[in-house]
Amino acid sequence: MKRFVTLTLLCGLSICGLSACATTAGKAEAPVVTAGKSLLALKEIIVGTREAITVPCQQGIIPVDACRQMDDWYNQSKTVYDAAVDAEILALRGGSETDLRTAGEKQAQLAQLASQIAALALRYHVQGGVK
Amino acid sequence: MSDLVTDIQTGVTVSASLAEAVAPIVAIYNPGAGAAMQLLAPVAEQFILRGVQLVVDFKKDMSADDMIKALEASKSPNWGTPGSVEKVV
Numbered sequence: 462m463k464r465f466v467t468l469t470l471l472c473g474l475s476i477c478g479l480s481a482c483a484t485t486a487g488k489a490e491a492p493v494v495t496a497g498k499s500l501l502a503l504k505e506i507i508v509g510t511r512e513a514i515t516v517p518c519q520q521g522i523i524p525v526d527a528c529r530q531m532d533d534w535y536n537q538s539k540t541v542y543d544a545a546v547d548a549e550i551l552a553l554r555g556g557s558e559t560d561l562r563t564a565g566e567k568q569a570q571l572a573q574l575a576s577q578i579a580a581l582a583l584r585y586h587v588q589g590g591v592k
Numbered sequence: 593m594s595d596l597v598t599d600i601q602t603g604v605t606v607s608a609s610l611a612e613a614v615a616p617i618v619a620i621y622n623p624g625a626g627a628a629m630q631l632l633a634p635v636a637e638q639f640i641l642r643g644v645q646l647v648v649d650f651k652k653d654m655s656a657d658d659m660i661k662a663l664e665a666s667k668s669p670n671w672g673t674p675g676s677v678e679k680v681v
Contacts, residue, residue, distance in 0.1 A: 497659040504666055511674050518677035528677035539668035546663045553656045553663075 493552050493561070500549055500568055503575045504542055510575075510582045511535040523585045531578050538574040545571050 511531065518528035545567035551560040654662070 491656065494654055494656055494659050497663055498654070501662060501666055504671075508671055515675040515677060519675065519680045521679045525679055528679075532677045535674070539671065543667050546667055550660050550663055553660050 493549070493564075496564065496568060497549055497553065500542075500545055500571070503568070503571050506575045506579055507535060507538045507542070507571075510578045514582055514585075517585065523582075527581055527585065531581055534574050534578045538571060538578070541567060541571045541574060 514523060514528060514531055517523045518525075545564065548560060548564035548567050552564045556564075
C-alpha cells in the first residue's frame with residue numbers, strides 16, 4: 462500500500478512538474494501564464510537542439526538523413542511556435558474558450574516536434590544547447 | 593508516440609520523454625516542485641539538453657503582461673540563423 466501511495470504521488474508530481482504546477486511561495490500562478498512558460502521551454506529545447514547538432518552534422522558524426530530530418534522539424538516548428546505564441550497571447554489577454562483550446566493544440570503540436578527533434582538528437586548523444 | 597502524458601493544470605499533452613526533458617527546466621523557476629524534480633533528475637539528465645537550463649530565465653512569478661512581452665520577443669524571426677547541417681567535405 463505504501464508503495465502504491467508513493468508511486469501515485471510520484472506520478473502526480475511528475476505530471477504536475479511538466480508545466481511547473483506553478484506555485485511560487487504557495488501562491489498559485491495563472492494556468493495560462495504557466496502554459497506560456499512551457500511554451501518558452503519548448504522553444505529553448507528546439508533552438509538549443511538545432512544549434513547543438515550543427516557541428517556534429519557538418520563533421521558527419523550524425524548521418525545526413527537524420528540531420529536533414531531534424532532541420533526540417535526545426536523549420537516546421539517555427540511556424541507552429543509563432544502560431545502557438547499568437548494563440549497564447551490571445552489567451553493571456555482574456556481570450557475565449559476557443560483561444561484557450563487553440564493555444565493548447567498548438568502547444569501540443571510544438572511539443573511533438575520538440576520531442577521528435579530531441580529524441581533523434583539524443584540518439585546520437587547530442588548534449589549541447591547553450592546559446 | 594504512445595507514451596503521452598497530460599498536464600492536469602493546462603491540459604497540454606506531450607510525450608513522457610519530453611516531460612522528462614522539460615522537468616529540470618521547470619525546477620529552476622518552480623522551486624516548489626523541487627522534491628519531485630530531484631527524483632526525476634537522474635532520468636531527465638539523459639534527455640535534457642543541459643545548456644538549455646542555463647538560458648531559460650523565467651521569473652518565478654511572471655505577470656500576464658510580462659509573459660506576453662517574453663512570448664512576443666521569442667517568436668521565430670528572433671531565433672537567429674543556425675549553421676547548415678550539411679556535411680562539410
